[in-house]
Amino acid sequence: MSASQTRRQGPLSRFTILDASRVRAGPTAIRTFADLGARVIKLEIPPGAPGGDDMIGSRDHNRADYENLHRNKESLTLNMKEPQGLEILHALVKTADVFIENYRPDVKYRLGIGPDDLRAINPRLVYASISGFGQDGPYANWPGFDSIAQGMGGLMSVTGQPGAGPMRVGIPIADLCAGHFCAQAIMAALLEREVTGEGQWVQSSLLESQIAMLDFQAAQWLIDKKVPQSTGNEHPLTVPTGVFATSDGYINLAAIGNTMFRRLCQALEMPDLVDEPGMGSDPERVRNRGRVNAAIGAAFKLRTTADWTQRLLQAGVPCGPIYTVDRMFADPQVQHLGMARTMHHPELGDIEVVALPMQFSRHPRNDGPLQPAPYQGDQTEQILGGLGYSTEQIAALRAQFVV
Incomplete structure (x- = not known):
């Protein structure tokens, strides 16, 4: 067993997750599981196969973002459009705990990897979906992007200086919150599975997550019928x-x-x-x-x-x-909390990534080294070998762009 396949320590080390998500929201959800010890297998489109991975968040496009977002994962190249690729996915699903995707809602059904398809193979599977606007409804197949959700979710209307027009938040907050809400839903489904023995389909979307984050400002409209306005850096209900x-x-x-x-x-x-x-x-x-x-x-x-x-x-x-990011990381309290964790990278040497913002008394987050984000297909041979594929079979699958 390779080092990348060795079970790491952590409160979630007994779980295996198949990560077919891309860009930001899905990988954000699964990073939490990877940091807490789960085995995460990142499913990526093989080089040369049509489709390719999105540029946003890729190693070539933003190396720092990629290393921070995809640490502690394994990478398997897999073309799920091919029958042999589906066979491999089905074999992995048999022993997996979670499958996550963030395609447009119709794509998973066209690929034959919808929740009913995969849960027929493994009824204990928790199937997680993240979308831009929900799995059904009039906007279900709209492409989901963070800034669009910020606007449609009301956030931009209450952000920025009064009278200056709508303003997006400086971080991809709709993506991030959709990921975090999805992680909570997966955790809840895994807990419920311990009682019923059954997995289920859990969902989150950028739009729903953004609306939920409005919190008291959403309640102002729902209860008081008052439309909140932007107040710049000030609180709308209390001064100064x-x-x-x-x-x-x-x-x-x-x-x-x-x-x-x-x-x-x-x-x-x-x-x-x-x-x-x-x-x-x-x-x-x-x-x-x-x-x-x-x-x-x-x-x-x-x-x-x-x-x-x-x-x-x-x-x-x-x-x-009010800090710039460099001064924030230099703050003594931030350093005391250990919000920058050192990770050794075979090419970059020792680099720092953002720590998981949780503390566990029996699972200190600094226990054990972090694993660098994998190169595309780094663990393909080991994973397929674990499923019983020979070296010759794997070579043939590569030649056909299945893996």
């Missing part, structure tokens, strides 16, 4: 919050409620502001947002970000500096 310029940069402030506002005014050495008309409650301060921000904004410009951060935290007022 948001970004304020200091003498050497910026500070993030969250003085929510009357108690915090009093503490803030004391720390800013302007206690009389609390008693001015229009300052007595969050709703009043929201109505007088401009006057509140102008008053405290002038005070913030008199000291450095570090000085204000120390003063406000001592006063019990939530605040913090």
Whole structure:
């Protein structure tokens, strides 16, 4: 057994996952399982076969993204359009726990790898699908992209400066959240399987995930019939919050409620502001947002970000500096949390990737080395050999672009 096939330690090390997903949302869901010890076999279209993998997130297009997204996985090249390719998939499905795909909804049925097809082979299989807009409905076959979901899911309407028009978020949040929600659904289905012995089909979509992430702003419309508007860096329901310029940069402030506002005014050495008309409650301060921000904004410009951060935290007022990514990773708390993990790469040497943002008391996340993202088809021979294919048979399959 190769090192890549050796069972790694972790709370999910007993599970095997077949990952037929591409781009971002699906690989994000499965990275969680790979980091927690599951065996993940990444199914990729063989070189020379029609179709090819998407450029986004590929090794050639964005090496850093690829290494961060596909670590701890194995790679099997497999053309599922060919009968022999389907035979191999079926053999893998017999002992797999999860199969995940994020094709357009109709593609899996045309390939003959839909949930009913694969669960007929293994009723314990949890079949996971991620789509742009859901598995059925009027938009089911629309291509799903993060920015489109951000717009249709309402997020862009509440992002950006007031009056400046819609603004997308700086990360692919619809993709990422669809992946994380899908991972939760898979976990729930695996838990339910322990009781019933049956797998099931679980789904998430970029649109549904983005709407769910609106949370209280979605509830404002559903319950109060109020359409939320963009408020820039500020909170729509409480003032003062948001970004304020200091003498050497910026500070993030969250003085929510009357108690915090009093503490803030004391720390800013302007206690009389609390008693001015229009300052007595969050709703009043929201109505007088401009006057509140102008008053405290002038005070913030008199000291450095570090000085204000120390003063406000001592006063019990939530605040913090605003970092660029390099300064964020240099922060002592971030370093203490170990959010950058070292991974040895055979070509790149020691590189760092983003750590899993979870802690387990009996499974420390720094136990054992991370495995670099595989090259396309790295484990094809080992995986097929484990299914009983000979060297000659594998060579023949390669010649036919089956693997």
